[in-house]
Each structure stands twice: as structure tokens, then as C-alpha cells.
Amino acid sequence: MTGTDQATTAKEREWRWGTPRQIGRQLAWALLGAALWAMLLGILVAPRGGEITPVARGERLTWDGQIYPLLQRRCVLCHGNSGGLSLASYEQALRGGRNGPVIVPGNAEASLLYRTLLGPADGIPQMPLGQAQLSPEEIGFIRDWINQLPAANP
Numbered sequence: 662m663t664g665t666d667q668a669t670t671a672k673e674r675e676w677r678w679g680t681p682r683q684i685g686r687q688l689a690w691a692l693l694g695a696a697l698w699a700m701l702l703g704i705l706v707a708p709r710g711g712e713i714t715p716v717a718r719g720e721r722l723t724w725d726g727q728i729y730p731l732l733q734r735r736c737v738l739c740h741g742n743s744g745g746l747s748l749a750s751y752e753q754a755l756r757g758g759r760n761g762p763v764i765v766p767g768n769a770e771a772s773l774l775y776r777t778l779l780g781p782a783d784g785i786p787q788m789p790l791g792q793a794q795l796s797p798e799e800i801g802f803i804r805d806w807i808n809q810l811p812a813a814n815p
């Protein structure tokens with residue numbers, strides 16, 4: 662290589678480094694990297710409850726598949742294990758709150774857990790307290806699940 666060649670290569674490199682196309686590509690990679698980090702962080706800090714398992718209409722709903730993921734996301738923040746009604750496990754949910762059961766197996770209409778989702782009931786304000794109402798589909802999940810619970814042997 663002659664001195665002139667070297668000078669040209671260095672100049673070309675400098676030039677290439679600075680073309681708008683190169684800068685654009687670097688910026689795109691930087692943005693992609695930032696987006697990936699944001700996603701990873703989102704996964705790490707998101708409340709863990711798992712996703713609601715999709716069900717076909719009329720299919721049996723389960724605590725693990727649909728009900729717990731839903732309650733975990735919308736209710737357990739206040740109804741954890743800090744006294745009063747806990748919705749953190751199936752057994753606790755069935756046990757109820759200070760005033761007794763909030764789930765009457767086989768009868769959603771008689772269940773406070775379902776009725777408070779529609780509006781204030783028995784002196785209890787609408788749930789989730791101070792937050793957006795559950796969607797009709799989510800309320801339907803709770804209703805159908807309670808109605809499917811065997812009355813005698815939950």
C-alpha cells in the first residue's frame with residue numbers, strides 16, 4: 662500500500678462513518694436495543710399472575726386457568742393476605758371475608774364476589790374499589806365460574 666492509498670482509505674472510512682444512511686442505521690439499532698431493554702424490564706416488573714387461558718364458549722372455567730389470573734391482576738393488590746377477604750388462593754376465596762363467604766357455589770346471583778362487580782351491594786362499594794370496572798367478558802367469567810362450582814362439594 663502506498664501512502665496515498667492509506668490516506669484515501671482513512672478518508673473513505675471517515676466519510677462512510679458519517680453518511681446519513683450509516684447514522685440512520687446506527688440510530689435504528691440503538692432504538693431497537695432500547696425497545697428490547699424496555700420490554701425485558703416490563704416483563705421483570707410486571708405483576709406475576711400469568712395470562713388468562715382462552716376458553717371456548719360453554720367450556721368449563723377453572724380457578725387456575727381464568728379466575729385466578731383475573732383476580733390476581735385486578736383484586737389481589739387489596740385482597741391479598743393483609744387481613745379481611747383474601748383472593749390469593751382458591752381456599753381463601755371460598756372462605757370469604759369478615760362477614761362470611763362471598764362465593765355461594767352454584768349461585769352467582771347470591772355471591773357478593775359477583776354482585777360487587779356490577780355495583781354496590783350489601784353496603785359494599787363496587788369492586789374493584791376506585792378502579793375501572795371489569796369488562797363484561799371478565800364479569801361473565803366470574804359469574805359462569807361460580808355457577809359451575811358444584812354446590813355440595815366445591
Ligand code: HEC
Nearest residue numbers: 735736739746758759760763773774777785786788789790
Ligand atoms: C383498591 C383496593 C381494592 C381493590 C383493587 C379491590 N377491592 Fe374489594 N374491597 C376493598 C375494600 C377496602 C373493601 C371493604 C369495603 C367495605 O367494607 O366497605 C372491599 C370489599 C370487598 C368485598 C366484600 C368483602 C367482605 O368481607 O364481605 C368483596 C366481595 C370484594 N371486595 C371483591 C373484590 C373483587 C372481586 C375485586 C377485584 C375485581 C376487588 N374486590 C378489588 C378494596 C379493594
